[in-house]
Amino acid sequence: MTCDELKRIPLISILNYLQIPCTRMNSREAWLRNPFNGGNERTASTKVDIHRNIWYSHSEGFGGNNIDFLMKFLDTDDLSIVLDWADERKNILSFHQQTVLDKVQNVQNENKQSYSILSIKPLGNKALIDYLTDVRKIDLEIAKAYCQEIYYRTAKGQNFFAICFKNDAGGYELRNSYDKRSLLTKGITTIDNGSKEIVLFEGFTDLLSFMTLKKDAGKSYLNTNFCILNTTANLEKSFPFLERHPRITSYLDTDAGGVKSYQTLRKQFEKTHTVKNGMEELQRRCSEIKDVNDYLIFSSSREQNQNIQSGRKLSNR
Structure with a gap:
């Protein structure tokens, strides 16, 4: 089986074969409990976009297509293992594919707008x-x-x-x-301030946190352009906008999904652009943070503690 053939199989049919149940599904999306830890969570955190045939796990901070899913589920970085696994089951997956497509069609008929x-x-x-x-x-x-x-x-x-x-x-x-x-539709968000530099984020709370940190430091936060992926599965969609900027600074999350996405970003642009990982500087100040908002919360807490300590010193005078 080729990569393109595997990508065309509805992910829902692969989940059906693996006996991974969806907690809810409509004509556009399905939700399931984290399949990478045996579904050991109370609230479903993994979403499947049925029309685009991609997925994203909010609990893992990672997503992608069928190949990305199977690599993580089978715990391998070897593409050939994934393709061999799918090839051995192509007839079974084809059966599950029709079963699932029938189910999705029924959902579409019953619930055209959720x-x-x-x-x-x-x-x-x-x-x-x-x-x-x-x-x-x-x-x-x-x-x-x-x-x-x-x-x-x-x-x-x-x-x-x-x-x-x-x-x-x-x-x-x-x-x-x-x-x-x-x-509605999942997509990236771009903010063009007319700059040759661009800052990349995974989610909009990180954008707002970055701007807040700049404002608190008395610095301009509108002197660069911005791109927000809204999910790492959208990384390739950002490439046309990113390539217009000679300097790219990434603030993607520090979890496995964010690290893998940053590696992909560097591979795409490091020969033609200046690519910087802004999270490295923030992690030097606080190694436990996962994203920019974590750092903002850490900074706010530290500043509050310093103010309390300063107040105590004044009261003791």
């Missing part, structure tokens, strides 16, 4: 603002400049609201204290 957007408005909801400023430590003025709040209803009649961040494909990345998801 949600409806009720309204999108400027960010002002106290619960969402508290989440951004108190939990995430993000500057409110910056958050309001790049985010909105969205209200939507599921097909079952449940109403939800969240912070939303628009991508270039017309979709929205959603966050609140309890959930992390996308609505």
Whole structure:
């Protein structure tokens, strides 16, 4: 079996063969508990985009296509092992493929739209603002400049609201204290400030955290261009925008998915562009951080402790 042939097999059919159940599924996406730790989690964190046939595990911080999934599931970096595994099961996978396609078609017929957007408005909801400023430590003025709040209803009649961040494909990345998801089309977000330098992030909370850190330090945060992947599975989609910039600074997450994506980035651009890993500097200051928002929270906590210590010294005088 070739790589292209394997990529064309619906991932849902591979999951069906592996007896990995989906906790919920509609005509566009399916959710399952982390398949790389035996599904040992209370809330499903791995999403499959049925139309694009890609997946992303929020708990692992990693995603990709069928090959990426099987490499991780089979715990191998050897592509030939994955292709041999798929080739030995191609007849069985073909059977499961038809079964799953029938199931997806039924879901499409029964539930053509799993949600409806009720309204999108400027960010002002106290619960969402508290989440951004108190939990995430993000500057409110910056958050309001790049985010909105969205209200939507599921097909079952449940109403939800969240912070939303628009991508270039017309979709929205959603966050609140309890959930992390996308609505409409998944895509990258680009911000062009007319600079020859670009800073790359995995998620929009890291963008907002980066800007907050710059603002707190009295530095400009609009002197570069920005690209937000919204999932590492979108890395290749960012290449046309990234290649326009001679200098690329990456702030991708420090987990396995982020590290692999940074390696791919370097391989793509290191011969023609200046590529820098900005997370290395942040990790020298705090080795335990996973992303830029972690560092912002760490910095805020350290500053607060210093202020407390300073207050104690003054009170003892």
